[in-house]
Amino acid sequence: MKAKEVVAAYSIALSKGDIPTAFSYFSPNAKWHQPGNHQYAGTKNGLEAIGKMLGDMMTATQGSLVVKPAGAMMVNANLVSFPVHFSGKIGEKTIAMNGIDLFEVVDGKIVQVWLFSEDQDAEDIFWG
Template sequence: MSSALNTVNTYFSNLAEGRVPEALALLADDVIWHQPGANKFSGTHTGPGAVASILGQMADDTSGTFIVAPTGPAMVNEDHVTVPLSFSGTKGSQSLDQPGIDLLIVRDGRIAEVYLFSSDPDAEDRFWGN
């Protein structure tokens, strides 16, 4: 198994098991996180602290119901790894449940850059709001 694939699989395993600090420890100190869309979380965020803040706010907004879960095997090409996944959550009477793909770039055994893709960006924007 490639080093990049191992890093990404460990990252998602940690998230699935609720070991968020261990997952965040796999992010490079200068990680660049590209959150898609036109909502309050959209944009480019730098550093593990910024990523932790976004994920924490998403968890808070959904009263802890926000879940990101791989739906198939990760695929690797050198230091680039894609992961098919689903993300879901509820807040009030609204719900979000859709497939997506994360593209993670691994350098020196840590996740250096993340691009997230939504299958329905308009629905995601409506869910998160501004």
């Protein structure tokens, strides 16, 4: 599977809420680089840590966190840039902004993910 196909398959599974299938596209030793200065920021190493972070984010937002494609994926060798729009709600706080998710794919598996937000300060306030 080419890098773009791997990321597309991951995105489709994630959009359906099929976490086991989504995670099947990751290397067990994947690294997830969550930007910012909030409780979820930092590099998560391995599927267990990544899964815990994403699960905690879904719990905090009571399942309202949604990430949707916001443009075409772009490929540079084994890197895939994926424009997204994400939104969610925690109590009275809401977030809705664009970002870029950058995936590194090696041997058909996602090995690293870097996230970028259009307003990191606002995202930091949202996540607390």
